[in-house]
Amino acid sequence: MITSTKTPSVPPEHRKISPWTWIGVGLWVVVLVLGLQGFYERMLHGSLITDLGGWMPWGLWVAAYMWFIGLSAGAFLLSTLVYVFGMKSLERVAPLSLLVALVTLLMAMLMILFDVGHMGRIFEIWYRGNPHSMMAWMGWLYTVYFLLLVVETYFALHNALIAARGHVGLSGRVARLLTGQRRTLLSESEQHRERHITTVLGAIGIPLAFAFHGGVGALLATVAARDVWHTGLYPILFIVGAFFSGGALFTALIAFFWPVRDKEWMLTVRTLGRILLGLLLFSALLDWADYQVPLWYGVGPEVRELSQVLTGPFWWVFWLVTVGGVYLIPAVLLIAKPKSPWAIGMAGVLSSVLFLAVRVNLVVPGLATPELPNLPSSYHDGRLLFHYVPTWAEWELVLFVVAVGVVLYWVGIKLLPVWGRDVK
Amino acid sequence: MKEITRRKFLVASTATVGALSFWELGHYALAASKSNVTDGSPQSAVLGKERVIYTADAFCASECGLQVTTYNGVISTIYGNPHVPYNAGTTCAKGVSGKQVVYSPYRLKYPMIRVGARGEGKFRRASWEEVSRYIATKLEAIKQQYGPETVIMDGGDMTDQPPYWRLFYYFGSPNCTQHGAICDTPRRLGPYIIEGGLRIEPDLMRPVLVRQPDGSLKNDYSYANKMIIYVGWNPFTATRINYESRGTVAAKQNGAKVVVVDPAFSNTAAQADWWLPIRPGTDADLFATMLRYILTNNNPQDPERQYLDPRFQDYSVGWPEFETAFRSWWTKSDPINNLPYFSLQWAQERTGLAAQDIATLAHEFGSKKPAALVWGMNGTGHHFNGEVVSTLGTVLNVITGNFDARGGAIDTALVRSNKGGNGGSKQIKSQMITRTVNGKTIKGLAWDLEMDNNGAWPAAFWGALGAYPKQMSEGVQINYGPFAGYHYPIKAFFVRGGNPANSASTEQRWAEVLSAKDGSGDYQIPLTVYVDNAYLETGLYADVILPEASFMERMGLSDIYPSEPVMYLREPVVPPQFEAKNQVEIMNILAKALHDAGDPDIQGADFWDRYHSEEDFWNEALLEAPGRTNVGEPLPYPRYPVGYKLLGTPESLEKGQVSIDHTKKIVQGVPLTVAWLRDHHGVAVWPMAWERYKAPSGGIIATKSGKFEFHFGFLDAVNKYIANRPVPYMLNQVGWTRYPTTFFWYETVWNPYTNPAYTQYRTQYPFQLISGRIHQSMSATQYVDWLGRISEEHLWMPLNDAKTFHPVVTTGQGGEKIAGIHHLRQGAWSIAVIQMNPVDGQRLGLRTGDLVRLVNPLKQETKGKVFLSELIRPGVLRVPPGSGGRLTPGMGQTYEYRSITPSSNRLLDPNLSSPITGMSTFNDMVVKVIKI
């Protein structure tokens, strides 16, 4: 039996502050400052700061929310590879994936909160939620998912937390707080039992994640009024997309922020790289199907919207950002340099960050075509237009959420023994 | 509302529970319990602060009856007054937008005096005392030095100008005018010379109040019309005769055939049975050909071809002369196509319509009775030969028996209620004056110095505003009457409710004359005064700007174009804002200032001691209402003698509370007053009748003979008047030495398809440029936000560029930029565009939204974006009047787009006006299109 002793929580080599860290911190400060500006604008002027309008009521923020929640679902599903399916090679990073899922969930919630007109009323969803509404279900499922994540993370980290009781500083205090009176590390059987709990929770989580993220797809797909959205493919597309983008984010985090560049790191990243390539290809296949099927014969209600995506003024979002940035370059990196953690990490960064473009291209085109012919020339207003370009303030608010997410993540890894290192 | 109490709701909901799912019901129950409106609820508190006022619109000359609601003294809603049969509770888009005029930030707020140069737009705020003293001092000096006739009072396009006219007539100037002079004088001439009226409209106003066989009065909602032909008249958009909107579609559903003759597929055409895309400026050709067809093919024996209703001869004089003169043209051939005049083939060549279509139109018009042939302002009246159109049109309506027939064509000017009052014309027409002409002292009436009638066009009896720039720079030459040979300059221009610098004729000419200086560096016209609600172009050239109370803030009367006498009150709805004042107040203030400045002609007894309030003034006008004779079928008042003039409230006439004067043939009831109107939903309605010209004692026809005159008695008089005098110069242009006294014909000038001298332009300047109305009042209201948010007729479309600008509001300094900035997104506001057929667009490589220059043979030009539209005849370009190239910041967002919007009035021929009436020829111009 190992008892916890007061040891430094972080290995010494991690203490050295590299120039990359400074760059990172600097970047974060910039993002935060811009983000705060966006936050301020949003609180002061509400939805007025957006470029949205009555005909195109959803834009960057909804897409960003879907992006974040997708990352969350993806990260979570990765963790289930370990907890539910017992995949050993990722064992070490499973708690981290739970943390990432938790943080991105909170980011998603924050993002969508900013998007609604009456933020103060968001709680209405709980006490008068409408079971017909996909969106109400989202609210409920996120709540359950949130609770599940908290509990599962707790159990996943339980032993490490006990181990961390002795840490000096805040992390130790947090560990002591979270582990109560428990001083001794978990026994084999206890570990086993708790592992079982995480397995059960993970197992519950899988359909949950499918439900809420497939649900986001369904949130759009069930809207019969919007031809582009109204396809059975959407929920699946969203789940796969979540897997892919969440996995990519996670891969990037492991590739670049793993505390030590050891063998295990190398192996983990390579494993993740292979998984990522698989997800990328699958996601690309579905995206291709989503565009190609309705466009094949060149007739039908979606043709206009989709052609607009491909050849309209924002063609580059599709061709350069999505096809190039999300799929092609990462695929090349993953295939050409399957062994390079840097290449794999970069692929992860590109795919996860630029995946926002995929979400934008799912949300916006569905709205960009008038539901009735000649609606655009009937009554004019700056908010009754069919072109939408996110305002600077909209971008800034996304940055705000990112900045908050980074803080949450940083606090998480600082205060919680997510790297699981001390257990060894 | 009380009814949705919770208990009742539960009863209701149990009854329908099966139909509703639990959740919807549950939600509804939740909300319903909350949304109960009970006594003392906030909602009834709001309604308790509402007030309803019956008033009349003045957004356009239609002047519909309105029911306005205020809340806490602020205008809340605007609806039509259902008691006014003219508009029967409806309004158009402009009417609804009235509050955006009243509360517009672009409104003039204070009296102002110019501090910069004219046209520069620099002013300072002044008090009413100061401005009235300023005006009075200048006017008195002008009167002393040049005579009162050198002052022009332009009463604009608002019909309630009598207070201003009164002031200036008493001051001694005969030169009071209004904007009928640039509106539709040519289209009025035909009716005027043939039956003494002005405007022929279809019998479409419903309801009308009709005497029943049992003696009761009932509202008649039935439509008898079988055919309506609108020529260059677009009532669905150009909402001048309100009832034509509901009436036309109702009559159509009742079986009437509706035809629209217009180069553009107008909104009216959209609901018509047949559209004839005529070449601009050839309506006279169409009418003449219809007349020839009808005269040729009329066959009293064939029921299909009984085109003529021979009874018209019983009520007319001079038809044989007219017919002879008309037929004499049939053998002549037209130099431009060598075809005999008025033949179907000839008309096909000139109008661009198929000969067969013209024959069908003539046949159907002649055989489908009752019918109405109606022509509009722009389409016909804004062409050089509009008088020919209106004359032939009137003839066609009369000889087919449609005039004043039930379901036929009614001259509204002959049947509407009178609101004569004393606008001061009696004064000026009886005032003796002396002037020295060529060294001789001549005595005459002040009226004989009137600049339009005695100058270039003796038939410019409605004024010739479009030609004022010429007279402003050259002075007025009196050619006729006792003062013939007298010459006087124009020294003051007083304009109220009109924006001639933009609307009246060539824009540049107006700018030029209003800012012209004499040798000593002083302005040639030492005083210009602009009385308005908005800060428009004419205001930029003013020395003094006076803010007038808006139409919701002042009193007036409406009597406009109903088919029966109707009179309604414009009641002030809200107090004048800022320092605006109503016309009667302004009249009194200026009168007092003139009096104080020593003017002997202005006395308190005629002004401030006589009219203590607006109501006093309008009560005087109401004394003459309805002023129509008791004639027609069914007779309005069987209890009174036929042909007697009726005066007084409908109530008193109905009840017999009258005195009858048999010598003057007057039935005098209780005089109508503002107070009476106020007690009766703001409106008085007297009974309708038809065939009102048939009374032996003299019906409604207002010609000298009391009959239809085809040998124009009026022109006879004019001819006598100008005998031994040089012929008005424009008459020379059409080759006349004297007025024709019966059928006459002349061609349009700027038309390469009908004017042999101009055929060269067909290739060099391949487009004819016309205008068409949009949801605005000409040059006035393009700043009205709501109206900028809707598009119309492919003339006013959301082709604006994105633009960030400092908004301008009017202050005590004129238009002033304010600190903030406003961003207008692309496509968020309508601007004036150039409507063009895609065939033309393709040929020139143009796409919708491309910026082009329009250049005319006089080298004038304007810029605008094209809008390609299948709804216009190739070779024709159409723009909205007064909506583009606007030069004053008072136009709000429209001003911001001045460099990419077209102004057709910049391309007019400054030396051209109609030879008979002096009217501007807004629609006669050819242009070429150059892509920018």
Add this chain to the structure above:
Amino acid sequence: MGTFSGNPVPKPDGGLVPIPILPPPTIPSEEDIRLVMQSDLQRALKKPMGERQWGMSIDLQRCTGCQACTLACINENKLPPGVVYRPVLENDSGTFPNVTKQFLPRPCMQCANPPCVPVCPVGATYKRPDGIVEIDYDVCIGCRYCITACPYSARTFDWGEFYGDLVDGPPTPYEQVPSLEYGHVWLRKAGTSPINNTRKCQFCIERVQRGELPACVRTCFALATYFGDLNDPEALVNRVRQGRQVMQLKADMGTNPSVYYLL
């Protein structure tokens, strides 16, 4: 001067607004159609709420495209920039000279099976027993999901703009007049409903429940819009459909609109 006061509006607690009294019609069947509709609706109001279904018939052969209804609605409901309940769509087709132009006013269809309702996460929008699809501005969180779900673009969002903004000034005087949508008092102020709520045509239900016709119906220049209780066969709104070709917008979607177009 007795002016500026006008007459008080009949209060709702005084019962229904009186129908204007005009001279009797010569032919009883040919009456002022607005008075007929007003008495139709007053008759309907006597029935329990669940037994009446408000609906509209819009005669496309009569509509002149004047757009007075669009603006009358804005005027009545005090709609801010960005919000429109009844745009009039213009459809042109053909090539010169064989062209047509049709105007199509588009209020909320008050669908019998409204896709906008089930999507609302908080049940802020619901079908009332009288057929109106209501939005409870006090509950609506402003998520705009329903906007995406309406196949007719009948819903727009109140972003909080004012006409005064156009000249960078304070709200105009007429923006300080409350609207009475759904029988509540709504005075727009930053951050409070209906700002940041989804808004749409509600058949002027507050007016209707007072016995008045909806603003657009009342104003219509060409008398092209009929309104009344779809459950009452005698109501003009139903009688005008007889013998006419009738269309519902996007009928294939199964929303079953309460707005009928007469072709």
